[in-house]
Amino acid sequence: MSINKNIRQLTKVRKEYSTSEILKGILSRDITFLSIAITLVESSRFDDKQKAHEIIDACLPYSGKSKRIGITGVPGVGKSTFIESFGQYLIKEKNKKVAVLAVDPSSNRNKGSILGDKTRMETLSNLEGAFIRPSPSMGSLGGVSKATRETIILCEAAGFDTILIETVGVGQSEVEVKSMVDFFLLLMLAGAGDELQGIKRGIMEMADLLVINKAEGENLKPARxxxxxxxxxxxxxPATTSGWIPKVETCSALEASNIDLVYNITLQYFNLIEKNGFFEKQRKGQALEWFRKALEHEIIQQFMQNESNKIRSKALEKLVIEGKRSPFSAVDELIKNAN
Amino acid sequence: MSINKNIRQLTKVRKEYSTSEILKGILSRDITFLSIAITLVESSRFDDKQKAHEIIDACLPYSGKSKRIGITGVPGVGKSTFIESFGQYLIKEKNKKVAVLAVDPSSNRNKGSILGDKTRMETLSNLEGAFIRPSPSMGSLGGVSKATRETIILCEAAGFDTILIETVGVGQSEVEVKSMVDFFLLLMLAGAGDELQGIKRGIMEMADLLVINKAEGENLKPARxxxxxxxxxxxxxPATTSGWIPKVETCSALEASNIDLVYNITLQYFNLIEKNGFFEKQRKGQALEWFRKALEHEIIQQFMQNESNKIRSKALEKLVIEGKRSPFSAVDELIKNAN
Structure with missing residues (x-):
């Protein structure tokens, strides 16, 4: 098993397989078929989408059993190195099967912040038991996270018991990731002055665990x-709704120190939320939330796909910004004469 | 001018006035007509709504010049006493005209947390230059805040230069209020142990000013x-997008101490954001946001008002929660066969 380098080729051949063949492949834990299915999920073609939904619905009974962990932090904090260390620990020491996915809304892939530079996870990606999938490069954040959420289902059906979802800690993507994971880990650095520089407001509050990375050498003291x-x-x-009290630890991803500590904290967390029912409750809540959001998104899409609605909406937006129409009377007019 | 005690009576007579009569009344700063217009805004009747939108659109050129200040805090923090003191200071010392509105999504009015117990602001409400309007008791939060936003426009057209918007610091209402004010003030108490108990996560981050109230007598030291x-x-x-660094002060609303300090901080803030362009930028952004939100809300309403869509949506929700359908394939099916 290794990172899939032949997505384009798979795109070409994916039509040769029926949905039941792909499904069978996934359930027999064949990574090639997992990759084919993910490519279908990421496709914007209508027939691919249909096929993808069939496969996902068929995978659902085999999904849901993994631990879904979100990992975020600003560029430079060492996310890739951390995932490399953490992933290796999970596979080698704990006999886990680890899938690494990414949610990255930025179109500029040159930043290399998220799984772009595959070589950064070379050791992990070459391990048996690891599957690394770069972020889909298409579309809006909503589209990316929809694909990621469906990919989680596919990976679980293919036998992965730990899903690590990487994201950049600077935007809306964290809220999306939070809504698809069980546990949210925020990587940070010790620094002079304002410690939270670069981290968006509210991100820290979503974290179940804060890890100060690069606690090594001269940096050990500032990290502590x-x-x-x-x-x-x-x-x-105040306490989170899970009943969990967020923790703060230091680690060095580079020297692989305190990685076991991070793992033990995730264990404590999952023990707690499985016992107190929050695990089940959060999963159900997330599914419902995604359904409602996706439904609302689609309903609005349908409305805006109508050219006349779109043009009239833009014109009214302008009047609203200029203070010439109240938002609500503008909406009334638009809805009354909608197509 | 005093708190309007005759809303029911106004409801009866409001049909006797044409929109142009009401408009003329508002612009001549007649509180009776302001109250009539607000009652129209709060009405859920179709013809009232139409009339309200006409009036608001006509008021728009005369609106926008006030300072809009949101005031929040948990029940018991002393919001009413603070507004009573602050409002009196604004009117008596600074010659302002002050409108006090409330956003309160709770249907249970017995809590008396928001403007329910009018007598608590008796001195303020009897001052020339003050207008106090209790929260509309109807409908959902979205409806309440829509009415409040439109009421702001009406109050401004009626010559009020300071709008205080009160809300309870425990829920979604703060996010709504934040999106309609220029300045957000969070009232808190000094307490043993967890200082933020009761305040929802994220509320503190929205505040431009934190005021520790009840800094009086024995409580002075803990407050400091x-x-x-x-x-x-x-x-x-990190710094807010306004460029403003949030401040923390103590005050005693009861003894009216440090009220001038709070006022001076709002002055500093408004000076800054008028100079750096954030005032204008935020106002325009808020208007656009309200338009888009209201539009999306209406589009979804239209969809869900269809009985068949509603029933099918509920059935699919159930399957999604039970893990039998993926959220996205369920949405696809719903949209494909929508009415």
Whole structure:
């Protein structure tokens, strides 16, 4: 098993397989068929979509049993190195099967922040038991996270028991990722001055675990100091709905130190939420939320795909911004004369 | 001018006035006509709505010049007392005209948390230059905040230069209020243990000013300690998009101490954002956001008002929660066969 380097080729051949062949391949844990199915999920073609939905619905009974872990942090914090270390630990020490996915809304792939530079996870990607899938390069954030969510189902059906979802800690993508994972890990750095520089407001509050990375050499002391500082800050926030009290730890992904500690914390967390029912509750809530959001998105799409609606909406937007129409009377007019 | 005690009576007579009569009344700063217009805005009747939209659109050129200030805090924090003190200061010392509105999504009015107990603002409500309007008791949060937003326009056209919008600091209503004000003030109390108890996550991050209320007598010391603690916590957050660094102060609404300080901070803030263009930018952004949200809301309403769509949606929701359908394939099916 290794990172799939032949997506284009798979795209060409995917039509040769029926949905039942692809399904059978996935359930027999064949990575090639998993990749074919993901490519279908990421496709914007109508017939591919239909096929993808059939496969996903058939995979559903075999899905849902993994631990879904979101990992975020600003570029430079060491996400790839952390996932490399953490993934290796899970596979080698804990006999897990690990899929690594990415949610990255940025169209500019040159930043290389997310799984772009595959070589950065070379050791992990060559391990038996690892599957690394770069972020789909298509479309809007909503589209990317829809594909990611469906990919989770496929990976679980293919036997992966741990799904790591990587995202950049600077935008809306965290909220999307939060809504598809069980556990949310925020990687940070100890730094002079404003410790949270670059991290969007609200991200810290979503974290179940803050890990100060690069706690090595001369940086060990500042990292420990940062840990205390964050612990105090987190203390000011009320308890999460999971009943879990967010933790702060240091680690060095480079030296693979404290990786076991991070793993043990995830264990504690999952033990807690499986016992108190939050695991089940959150999963159900997430599914319902995705259904409702996707439905609303589609309903609005249908409306806006109508050229006349679109043009009239744009014209009214302009009047609203200029203060010449109230938002609500503008909406009334638009809806009344909608196509 | 005083709090309007005759809404029911106004409802009866509102049909006797034409929109142009009501408009003329508002622009001549007649509170009776302002109240009639607000009652139209809060009405769910189709013809009232039409009339309200006409009036609001006609008021728009005369609106937008007030300072819109959101005030939130958990029940018991002293919101009413604070608004009473702050409002009196604004009117008596600064010669302002102050309208007090409320956004309160709770249907249970017995809590008396928001403007319910009118007597709590008796002094303010009897002042020339004050207008206090209780929260509309109808409908959903979205409906309440829509009415509040339109009421702001009406109050501004009627010559009010300061709009105070009160809300309870425990839910979604703060996000709504944040999207209709220029400045957001969070009232808090010094307390033992977890200082943020009861305040929803994320609310603190929205505040431009935190005020520790009840800094009086024996509570003075704990209040000052809390101020330091919050200052340190706020320091961890990155700068707001306004360029403003959120402040923390203590006050005693009861003894009317530090009320001038709070006022001076709002002045500093408005000076800054008028200079750096954020005032204009935020207002335009808010209008556009409201238009888009209201449009999306209406489009979805139209879809769900269809009985068959509604029934099928509920059935699919169930399958999604049970893990028998993927959210996205369920949506596809629903949209494909929509009415």
């Amino acid at each position: 100091r940062a840990r205390t500082e964050y612990k105090n800050a987190l203390h000011l926030f | 300690r809390a101020r330091t603690e919050y200052k340190n916590a706020l320091h961890l957050f």
